[in-house]
Amino acid sequence: MKTYGEINERIRRKKAVVYTAEEVIDLVRSKGPEKAAEKVDVVTTGTFGAMCSSGAFLNFGHSDPPIRMTDIRLNGVEAYGGLAAVDAYIGSTAMRENSGEFGYGGGHVIEELIAGNRVRLRAWGPGTDCYVRKDIDTYITLDDLNEAYMFNPRNVYQNYSAATNTLDRTLYTYMGKLLPRMKNITYSTSGQLSPLLNDPHLETIGGGTRIFLGGGEGYVAWQGTQYDTAAPERNGVPVNGSRTLALMGDMKQMDHDYVRGMDVHRYGTSIAIGVGIPIPILNADIMKRAAVSDEDLYTTLVDYSVTEKGRAALGEYSYAELRSGTVDYEGHKIRTSPLSSYRKARQVAEKLKDWIENGEFLLTEPIFRLPETGTVKPLEVRR
Amino acid sequence: MIQKRYKLRFSDDNLQESVAYILVSKFNIQPNILRAEVRDDGGVMVLEMKGTQENIDASVVYLSDAGISIRAFDKQIIKNQDACVDCGACISVCPTRCFTPDPETWEIVLNYEKCIACGTCLNACPFHALSLPL
Ligand code: SF4
Ligand code: SF4
Ligand code: SF4
Numbered sequence: 001m002k003t004y005g006e007i008n009e010r011i012r013r014k015k016a017v018v019y020t021a022e023e024v025i026d027l028v029r030s031k032g033p034e035k036a037a038e039k040v041d042v043v044t045t046g047t048f049g050a051m052c053s054s055g056a057f058l059n060f061g062h063s064d065p066p067i068r069m070t071d072i073r074l075n076g077v078e079a080y081g082g083l084a085a086v087d088a089y090i091g092s093t094a095m096r097e098n099s100g101e102f103g104y105g106g107g108h109v110i111e112e113l114i115a116g117n118r119v120r121l122r123a124w125g126p127g128t129d130c131y132v133r134k135d136i137d138t139y140i141t142l143d144d145l146n147e148a149y150m151f152n153p154r155n156v157y158q159n160y161s162a163a164t165n166t167l168d169r170t171l172y173t174y175m176g177k178l179l180p181r182m183k184n185i186t187y188s189t190s191g192q193l194s195p196l197l198n199d200p201h202l203e204t205i206g207g208g209t210r211i212f213l214g215g216g217e218g219y220v221a222w223q224g225t226q227y228d229t230a231a232p233e234r235n236g237v238p239v240n241g242s243r244t245l246a247l248m249g250d251m252k253q254m255d256h257d258y259v260r261g262m263d264v265h266r267y268g269t270s271i272a273i274g275v276g277i278p279i280p281i282l283n284a285d286i287m288k289r290a291a292v293s294d295e296d297l298y299t300t301l302v303d304y305s306v307t308e309k310g311r312a313a314l315g316e317y318s319y320a321e322l323r324s325g326t327v328d329y330e331g332h333k334i335r336t337s338p339l340s341s342y343r344k345a346r347q348v349a350e351k352l353k354d355w356i357e358n359g360e361f362l363l364t365e366p367i368f369r370l371p372e373t374g375t376v377k378p379l380e381v382r383r
Numbered sequence: 384m385i386q387k388r389y390k391l392r393f394s395d396d397n398l399q400e401s402v403a404y405i406l407v408s409k410f411n412i413q414p415n416i417l418r419a420e421v422r423d424d425g426g427v428m429v430l431e432m433k434g435t436q437e438n439i440d441a442s443v444v445y446l447s448d449a450g451i452s453i454r455a456f457d458k459q460i461i462k463n464q465d466a467c468v469d470c471g472a473c474i475s476v477c478p479t480r481c482f483t484p485d486p487e488t489w490e491i492v493l494n495y496e497k498c499i500a501c502g503t504c505l506n507a508c509p510f511h512a513l514s515l516p517l
């Protein structure tokens with residue numbers, strides 16, 4: 001048994017023993033969870049994939065004369081201006097109109113700001129006695145902004161169903177390009193490295209947990225939207241979409257290596273973000289769960305040609321099978337594509353490990369626990 | 384029956400339609416013009432020919448004798464390394480399995496040699512990393 005205080009003391013003295021969630025698998029296999037828990041202080045996780053429910057609050061500062069912006073475009077992408085005069089929220093899936101062959105959206109604007117690029121700001125307002133200006137057209141950079149922080153209502157989905165398509169035509173979905181007649185399967189996870197798969201019941205991750213977000217420091221702000229604890233489990237881990245987190249972090253610390261705009265063909269734009277969460281190894285139980293491997297993690301395969309309600313599970317596959325490149329379905333071999341980058345997930349977990357080993361990143365005990373139960377309600381269409 | 388792709392460069396803009404006609408009538412080839420860029424002084428096109436090896440070979444000779452520059456159009460895929468994040472979305476859509484993850488690093492390695500320039504992967508990449516320039 002260790003405490004947060006003891007672990008942080010070791011981090012401060014640069015003595016903490018840190019493993020990534022991938023490296024720790026073999027250690028726990030050979031030593032067992034008790035021995036490993038004595039040795040290891042922190043396990044770092046990582047993921048890098050699409051996180052649509054993401055965006056950023058920006059404060060532009062006041063021009064002279066000032067404007068109360070109600071209609072705002074950043075590189076042609078709409079940002080929400082229903083806040084104070086020069087505050088805005090830009091969401092990852094907001095898309096530039098007529099962006100042509102290559103979709104350009106809020107995720108790209110966020111990426112460009114983080115990369116240090118100039119972004120064109122155009123805004124309009126009603127013109128009032130205290131904000132006389134009615135329009136503005138200028139360029140901004142991240143440095144110019146007073147504040148710029150991401151606030152992502154739903155990130156790091158704890159597991160997600162794999163997708164295939166039984167129709168005769170190709171489907172372009174948010175789970176990627178699905179070839180006709182089950183020619184391929186897509187899945188999106190970093191599996192054994194994934195934050196919420198390594199602490200499946202959120203024993204150590206809670207409100208206020210300090211994390212790696214997009215290359216900088218961030219925090220768990222709240223439970224994510226569509227937070228769900230009712231999913232069936234296998235080996236103590238949900239087999240489809242379940243818990244989620246709302247995350248926030250300072251964009252000025254972020255690195256464009258870990259934040260990329262996405263254009264998902266015929267779905268729309270999104271953003272890929274690198275997220276890493278440290279797991280303090282307080283006891284052998286936590287150790288055991290953090291050592292889960294792709295062989296023990298399963299997901300449900302669903303047919304994206306039917307609407308969500310009617311989607312029957314076509315099967316359950318382990319991430320080890322999916323990651324092998326082909327899976328067997330009723331005697332047929334089906335090729336698979338991951339949609340989230342395992343190389344980058346690893347890079348995130350390694351970077352977070354570096355920070356902790358160098359005494360630059362201390363762990364936080366959650367200020368509040370996230371709900372133990374949660375269900376997702378559908379939207380009824382009423383007349 | 385086999386299927387092959389060629390890139391044709393021609394200087395006479397009328398030739399574009401007659402190429403297809405000649406291939407059908409003279410060589411029993413099923414032509415399919417996949418892309419074409421035509422200017423006043425000629426242009427470029429990507430042509431897919433379906434037929435026997437013999438007939439395809441004969442048409443290639445015929446076309447080049449007619450003064451059209453003709454080259455096999457394959458191995459054309461280009462990947463922008465800076466844009467690629469190694470997600471792997473491209474892996475399962477490529478018919479000739481050009482993309483394979485390195486089992487150690489999980490970099491998605493592209494085998495240019497196997498590319499038949501079909502274009503299937505282009506819109507599967509959410510990061511605009513893949514292109515097939517003419
Ligand atoms: S499409 Fe993927 S990234 Fe977007 S909200 Fe759904 S699960 Fe999240
Ligand atoms: S889909 Fe695009 S970004 Fe992803 S691995 Fe392939 S080329 Fe790279
Ligand atoms: S163009 Fe076709 S053959 Fe070439 S890499 Fe893309 S999918 Fe594969």
